[in-house]
Amino acid sequence: MLTKEFAQRVKLSEKQVRKIVQHLEERGYQLSKTEYRGREATDFKEEDIELFQDIAEKVKQTNSYDLAFEELEKEKDFLQVIVKEDQQQLPADQGVTQLVEDLRTEIQKMREERQMLGQMITQVHQQQNELKELQSQITEKLKANNESLAAIQTSQQAIQTAQKEQSDYTKNNLVKEINDNNQQAIDNLKEHQTYVSSSNEKKGFLARPVSYTHLTLPTILLV
Numbered sequence: 001m002l003t004k005e006f007a008q009r010v011k012l013s014e015k016q017v018r019k020i021v022q023h024l025e026e027r028g029y030q031l032s033k034t035e036y037r038g039r040e041a042t043d044f045k046e047e048d049i050e051l052f053q054d055i056a057e058k059v060k061q062t063n064s065y066d067l068a069f070e071e072l073e074k075e076k077d078f079l080q081v082i083v084k085e086d087q088q089q090l091p092a093d094q095g096v097t098q099l100v101e102d103l104r105t106e107i108q109k110m111r112e113e114r115q116m117l118g119q120m121i122t123q124v125h126q127q128q129n130e131l132k133e134l135q136s137q138i139t140e141k142l143k144a145n146n147e148s149l150a151a152i153q154t155s156q157q158a159i160q161t162a163q164k165e166q167s168d169y170t171k172n173n174l175v176k177e178i179n180d181n182n183q184q185a186i187d188n189l190k191e192h193q194t195y196v197s198s199s200n201e202k203k204g205f206l207a208r209p210v211s212y213t214h215l216t217l218p219t220i221l222l223v
Helices: 003-010 014-026 047-062 065-075 094-203
Strands: 033-036 039-042
Touching: 003 014, 003 039, 003 047, 014 047, 014 065, 047 065
Parallel strands: none
Antiparallel strands: 033 039
8 A cells, every 4th residue: 555545544644654664764674665656655564554553652652753763673673674475576485485474473473572571561660650659658657657756755845844843833832831830930939938028027037048048949941
């Protein structure tokens, strides 16, 4: 089939088809030729459809013919010369016919291997995505655990501060109570001394010094 018909079959523009033909021929890929209106023209075959569709898809992904061919050449051998079935051009030698069949078998095998490789690549990408998701989940859990630990530490500090304040408050109150009691005892003693002195004067007793060295006064705690 000619370029126009082939372009419709592969759903590409004629310009895209010619561009792919150019790159293929530059890399040694042999396409069948025919004569059309006195000029040589490419005679596309059914087996060329898949090849052109693969190349067009890779060009769409890479947005470059050169990059597309570089990647495709890594996936499978696009540059091998595929012998077209043309009984008029083939010699009668049965060895050549067998060689053609062997080449076709090898090409089919390579396509199957490429398909398997594509499936393996897809699985690897899927596993990578799963690993990324798992890593994200682990990161979120670690972040949550760190936040919980920080909250616990803050609570412990608050408890320690409250305990210290309560201890200081209790200690201050206890000291104040002891001092108040001591002061009350001193005031009571002074009041008693005053009362005794007054009673003795009323009874006419001679005033004489009284020693209180045998008494023990309460101790005043100073903070």
